């Protein structure tokens with residue numbers, strides 16, 4: 317298909333564009349910042365540019381990965397989030413509906429499911445976060461605008477029959493966490509594969525599957541994360557003594573971690589459940605916590621990207637809209 321990929325200079329797009337082309341798609345990239353996969357420099361908030369692009373290039377479907385995201389909160393005003401994440405999504409949906417497209421992919425985020433209470437992990441048990449979790453009350457402008465954009469996708473499905481795949485993606489960023497610094501970067505990322513992270517390659521793969529299945533599925537929301545080993549009944553124990561639960565599922569974890577000077581989480585308060593994506597999309601991330609232990613055991617490179625120096629292109633570009 318002839319696809320418009322937004323955010324084409326970004327981290328996800330670096331992998332997604334390559335993967336899409338390898339499976340025979342024609343990919344046209346749009347971003348506010350130049351990049352190897354970007355053909356059009358401009359903003360999704362510019363409706364005229366979107367219309368012209370659809371007309372000039374005969375776009376058949378949109379993969380909307382471009383956004384201002386959480387690290388951008390420190391850099392841009394709330395209005396820029398509305399312009400890019402909400403108006404930009406609306407522009408693309410309107411253009412897609414007018415062009416009679418049969419599918420639309422929106423890269424959303426698990427972050428919009430995190431209320432203050434969940435972030436504080438104050439309850440007595442780990443909480444399972446799946447697509448039915450609610451009520452949703454995102455705690456920052458990133459989550460609020462991504463949730464609004466999801467709502468627009470559902471509306472365009474309802475009113476125009478546009479099949480929309482809403483991919484609530486867990487963490488795949490390569491840089492260090494902007495708030496947690498108690499563990500070194502690779503240790504923290506490895507721990508997150510227990511409950512809230514996937515590789516960028518796996519995130520890209522899920523987009524391929526969703527693109528393929530969209531017309532048959534209609535409008536669906538999916539949580540994307542690495543497969544989880546734990547059962548829901550482990551919730552209280554994960555909260556109280558995560559290392560003991562981890563030892564049951566991964567008996568070699570403690571020793572492999574100790575050999576590297578790493579620490580396992582003492583407590584896990586939330587689990588992102590990718591079960592629906594597995595059932596409906598046939599998506600199961602290739603890399604999970606077990607893959608990381610296998611790499612540690614065999615002395616192989618870690619199977620996930622870690623780049624403390626990564627800076628979102630839009631930050632370098634300085635003008636998001």
Ligand SMILES: NC(=O)c1ccc[n+]([C@@H]2O[C@H](COP(=O)([O-])OP(=O)(O)OC[C@H]3O[C@@H](n4cnc5c(N)ncnc54)[C@H](O)[C@@H]3O)[C@@H](O)[C@H]2O)c1
Pocket residue numbers: 322323324325326327328329346347348349358359360361380381382383384385400404423424425426484485486487488489628629630631633636637
């Ligand atoms: N990185 C993560 O861990 C993570 C987790 C969950 C969801 N997501 C989502 O995945 C998507 C891709 O994120 P990423 O990690 O590749 O981030 P990124 O910052 O590397 O890429 C986002 C791209 O969007 C571009 N962009 C910003 N404003 C734009 C505009 N007005 N018009 C066109 N392009 C614009 C940026 O320049 C950038 O190249 C985003 O929608 C993000 O919300 C990311």
